[in-house]
Amino acid sequence: MAIGAAGLGLFAFSDRPTFSYSEAPSDVVLFVQASASSVGSTTSITLYGDGRLELHRKRWRTGEDRRTSRYLGPQEMLELMERVVEYRLPEWDPTRIAAEQMKQSGGFSGSFDGTTVTVMISLREYGRGSWSTTNLRKTIEYANPDTAADSYPEIREFQGLTYLWRYLREELQRPPEAQ
Numbered sequence: 001m002a003i004g005a006a007g008l009g010l011f012a013f014s015d016r017p018t019f020s021y022s023e024a025p026s027d028v029v030l031f032v033q034a035s036a037s038s039v040g041s042t043t044s045i046t047l048y049g050d051g052r053l054e055l056h057r058k059r060w061r062t063g064e065d066r067r068t069s070r071y072l073g074p075q076e077m078l079e080l081m082e083r084v085v086e087y088r089l090p091e092w093d094p095t096r097i098a099a100e101q102m103k104q105s106g107g108f109s110g111s112f113d114g115t116t117v118t119v120m121i122s123l124r125e126y127g128r129g130s131w132s133t134t135n136l137r138k139t140i141e142y143a144n145p146d147t148a149a150d151s152y153p154e155i156r157e158f159q160g161l162t163y164l165w166r167y168l169r170e171e172l173q174r175p176p177e178a179q
Contacts, residue, residue: 017085017128025050030084031120032164038114045168051077055171070174080167087160089119090126092140100155114144117165 021029025048033044040060047053051072058065072080084090123136142148145161152158 017088017090017126018132019081019085019090019123019127020125021081021123022049024048025052027122028120029081029122031118032168033118034115034165034168035118036115043168043172045171047072047077047080053171057172083163084121084160085126087156087163089140089157089160089164090121090123090136090138091128092138092157097155097157101152104152104154114147115165116141116143117145117161119161119164 021027027049028046029049030047031044033042035042041058043055043057045053045055051074052069053072054067054069056067117140119138119140121136121138121140125132125134126136127133140157140161142158142161145158145165148155149158149162
């Protein structure tokens, strides 16, 4: 269960990382983009500190350029950011992950075509155990995270990328909110 300082966006978990994020309306807290060059499509969500979630879908072949937005309530935003942290995405280390893939499969298996997912995380504070940092900015880019998540179920970060990709697709299916 999260213990939070409502006005600060600071949250602590027993045996889990601590983190905080900006609540300023102009600060991007999370950005997720899925690009599929084979179909000429890019879809992204941008989450701002005040809970505004912007969705952008661009399809070059059809000319579609759709933009919608909605606001996440404080609890919904916290739950989304908790998932990002629980999957250890702020600690993404491509060298460690590649080593774990080699250890699990005896070699690297992956795909570089299909959908590339890009995630950008911005946290005011982040810590685990005795280690902590401020102003954490993390950018992750990975091709076909769903395939990697199936192939390496023990690598939590792949599960996290897949979770965010699915979240993005679910947002795309959500009907626009009435104005």
